[in-house]
Amino acid sequence: xxxxxxxxxxxxxxxxxxRAISSKTTIPILTGIKLALxxxxxMLTGSDADxxxxxxxxxxxxxxxxxxxxxGAIVLPARFFSEIVKKLPEDTMTLEVKDNFxxxxxxxxxxFTINGLDANNYPHLPSIDTEKQVVIDANxxxxxxxxxxxxxxxxxxxxxxxxxxxxxxxxELLAVATDSHRLSQRKLHLDIDKDIHYDVIIPGKSLLELxxxxxxxxxxxxxxxxxxxxxxxxxxxxxxxxxxxxxxxxTSRLIPSSSTTQVEFNAPQLLAAIERAxxxxxxxxxxxIKLTLDPAKDDVTIYGNSPDVGNVQETLxxxxxxxxxxxxxxxxxxxxxxxxxxxxxxxxxxxxxxxxPFTLVPTEDQDHFVQLITPVRTF
Amino acid sequence: xxxxxxxxxxxxTNDFSRKxxxxxxxxxxxxxxxxxxxxxxxxxxxxxxxxxxxGGKGVVTTANYSARRFGVHSAMAAQKALALCPKAIFKRxxxxxxxxxxxxxxxxxxxxxxxxxxxxxxxxxxxxxANKADLASAVMLARRIQKQIKQLTQLTSSTGIxxxxxxxxxASDYRKPAGTxxxxxxxxxxxxxxxxxxxxxGVGKKTVPKLHELDIYTGAxxxxxxxxxxxxxxxxxxxxxxxxxxxxxxxxVEYQRQRKSVGREETFGQPLMTEEQVQAELRRLAxxxxxxxxxxxxxxxxxxxKTRNRDFETVTKRLTLNDYxxxxxxxxxxxxxxxxxxxDLSKGIRLLGITLTTLNPIAFEEIRLPLFKSxxxx
Numbered sequence: 001x002x003x004x005x006x007x008x009x010x011x012x013x014x015x016x017x018x019r020a021i022s023s024k025t026t027i028p029i030l031t032g033i034k035l036a037l038x039x040x041x042x043m044l045t046g047s048d049a050d051x052x053x054x055x056x057x058x059x060x061x062x063x064x065x066x067x068x069x070x071x072g073a074i075v076l077p078a079r080f081f082s083e084i085v086k087k088l089p090e091d092t093m094t095l096e097v098k099d100n101f102x103x104x105x106x107x108x109x110x111x112f113t114i115n116g117l118d119a120n121n122y123p124h125l126p127s128i129d130t131e132k133q134v135v136i137d138a139n140x141x142x143x144x145x146x147x148x149x150x151x152x153x154x155x156x157x158x159x160x161x162x163x164x165x166x167x168x169x170x171x172e173l174l175a176v177a178t179d180s181h182r183l184s185q186r187k188l189h190l191d192i193d194k195d196i197h198y199d200v201i202i203p204g205k206s207l208l209e210l211x212x213x214x215x216x217x218x219x220x221x222x223x224x225x226x227x228x229x230x231x232x233x234x235x236x237x238x239x240x241x242x243x244x245x246x247x248x249x250x251t252s253r254l255i256p257s258s259s260t261t262q263v264e265f266n267a268p269q270l271l272a273a274i275e276r277a278x279x280x281x282x283x284x285x286x287x288x289i290k291l292t293l294d295p296a297k298d299d300v301t302i303y304g305n306s307p308d309v310g311n312v313q314e315t316l317x318x319x320x321x322x323x324x325x326x327x328x329x330x331x332x333x334x335x336x337x338x339x340x341x342x343x344x345x346x347x348x349x350x351x352x353x354x355x356x357p358f359t360l361v362p363t364e365d366q367d368h369f370v371q372l373i374t375p376v377r378t379f
Numbered sequence: 380x381x382x383x384x385x386x387x388x389x390x391x392t393n394d395f396s397r398k399x400x401x402x403x404x405x406x407x408x409x410x411x412x413x414x415x416x417x418x419x420x421x422x423x424x425x426x427x428x429x430x431x432x433x434g435g436k437g438v439v440t441t442a443n444y445s446a447r448r449f450g451v452h453s454a455m456a457a458q459k460a461l462a463l464c465p466k467a468i469f470k471r472x473x474x475x476x477x478x479x480x481x482x483x484x485x486x487x488x489x490x491x492x493x494x495x496x497x498x499x500x501x502x503x504x505x506x507x508x509a510n511k512a513d514l515a516s517a518v519m520l521a522r523r524i525q526k527q528i529k530q531l532t533q534l535t536s537s538t539g540i541x542x543x544x545x546x547x548x549x550a551s552d553y554r555k556p557a558g559t560x561x562x563x564x565x566x567x568x569x570x571x572x573x574x575x576x577x578x579x580x581g582v583g584k585k586t587v588p589k590l591h592e593l594d595i596y597t598g599a600x601x602x603x604x605x606x607x608x609x610x611x612x613x614x615x616x617x618x619x620x621x622x623x624x625x626x627x628x629x630x631x632v633e634y635q636r637q638r639k640s641v642g643r644e645e646t647f648g649q650p651l652m653t654e655e656q657v658q659a660e661l662r663r664l665a666x667x668x669x670x671x672x673x674x675x676x677x678x679x680x681x682x683x684x685k686t687r688n689r690d691f692e693t694v695t696k697r698l699t700l701n702d703y704x705x706x707x708x709x710x711x712x713x714x715x716x717x718x719x720x721x722x723d724l725s726k727g728i729r730l731l732g733i734t735l736t737t738l739n740p741i742a743f744e745e746i747r748l749p750l751f752k753s754x755x756x757x
Contacts, residue, residue, distance in 0.1 A: 155701055161750075180747045249750040286742050331745060355746060374746040 001037050001072025004094040006065035007085065007107065013055040014082045016237055017046035019209050020053040021078045032075040034122045042066060045125065046078060051206050052125050052240040053213065065092065073119035074103055084112050125240055128226040132196045134168065138218045138234060144175050144186050145211040147369060150337040152204030153179035163201035165248040170194060176251050177204065182334045183251060183372040184341065198225050201248050206241035213237055255372055256359065259350035261293055261323035263300060264363055267347045269317055271339040277304035277312050278332035288376050289332045295321050328354045329376045338371035393627050394542065395564040398517040400505045401539040401547035402524065404484070405556035407501035408477055409443035410534050412470050422468055423449060429469035430457040436691065440472045444556065480532055487527045491520060494634045504544050506632040518561050525559065545628035548580050567626035571598035579623060581616065598624055638675060643667040644732025650689050651728040661718060664733045665711035672735065678705035679735030684717040688726035696721045703739060710735065
């Protein structure tokens, strides 16, 4: 196997694939990156058994400046290989596999020889053939991921909650995540075949990595689902993830359909106020913020307090405060995560009682995105 | 940090306004045993399991004054105590009884003040600056407490009275047993002046030789040193030494001292040999820990499992959780998990303990969504 390539482009692809490679894997060959060269081009593969990423560099695309000497495959230690490639001196580099998987890297007058491994020992990625592919706008998918993964559980005690529940039915994609203290739900309409139906749980970690590999020039992502795997194809990148097994809890019943107190805020303004109030609550063991809503006086105030440091009180800018008077306490961290997911918008917050979950929705479009937060009972 | 201290003048302010009594029961456990067993009186008595029964293991919990004359003291190996005093009577400690008596004594304290810091079963600080008996004389109050303790329990105690905890403690230790010592603000420096360095509270076996190296043998020697020297040499403890040597100790009597951990442990005469036995005992301990937590209105984030096998090898394993727990079920679940991860039955289990730390008062509870039927505990 022998080729030369434009180094900047190669580095970019290496970075993409390296997201899947962990130095802590239990399978030694997975600390390596697989390079497979055919006449069509060069395929890079990295995997940690949960996530696998393939990046293809086409021989026909002249931008890549891929010159093929001879085809073949090799597995190279990912960390050393990419560090070397990044530091090579010239714009182009040449890679040649010699005897015993010894691999020579050359650029300008620099020459490295590193020990490779037999590519035949590298695990095969699953082949996911399906007619029922789902195409999603890349930016919408990125947003959906950002809005839901915040609510994914980080605790392994309930593995199912470490994933995002995706349900595809009747041209609608529903994504839900919850760690049992908060819940995030996003709905999307998709122009796809009406009889495509899926119900899967994708690890939150996988979605985060997927979102990071989606570069700005990618316009659409194609999703293919098999029994225990999902594949996302975005441009020249293929992203595989395992699915979580088990039944996701039924969550639709948890989102209240009515409320007794409603108020509207500008999301970034409220976020800034919550951040101020949580400066003190974070210092205390009791990370709690209290919110009082008094429609009669048209007053909304937050309070934070740390017995050791001091306390804070702030009257909040709001609009359309309506309903019953209420005093409610909550964990400001959940509120901050939720508010960040809205971006620059007006939101409506709806409460039913001090001990019931409350919801945050965009004022303009209340049907497609909801963040639910459970309050804190104080004694 | 310390180098800059040369430029800093840390003010040494004192507070003479408080009246603090340190009450120390005299040879508490041994005296209770003498009360219960009049035949022990006048003989050297060591509260520890008889080393000939335990194969030489175990330590002295305490000893009566008669045994102390032979050089026996608490925390000494029981085997060594036996060598020093072969005629001594060994009595296995009965902590349930000691706790009962301690409770009686506490009831007496509470008649006079609520500002009480319990240091151990036999030791407490009382802030009597303002007291329920409206007595201006803390000395009279101390004598009255001692008299009442004697009447109710037939036990003697020693008290120290001063304007801070350190001096009160030094005073109670000055004349024992059944002593009452007062250190007035005017007398404090003179009292400390003559005090051997070993007597200073907080100066342990390891510090004494270091102080001797610096030619410090008494409070007077200590008083000559600058704060900077002591801090450079002994860190935080040096600062404390400096303050104490000058009769300064501003620590309050912590009558609401926060508990650091809540736990239960159990020693088994017959070591546990089966998985079922261990699981049953863990369930029992979890129940006890949950009860203690509920009583103290606390919940904790770190669970610690302690095991000891027949070879007296003790293993503790801990697990820190994301959420606070306090209920029996969770405590049992995580204790069982720790046991599954690290437990070893091959050498039997003679001690099991579950402790919850990283405690916090239950001031709030994060409400959970009812996602799973089984988790609907509330």
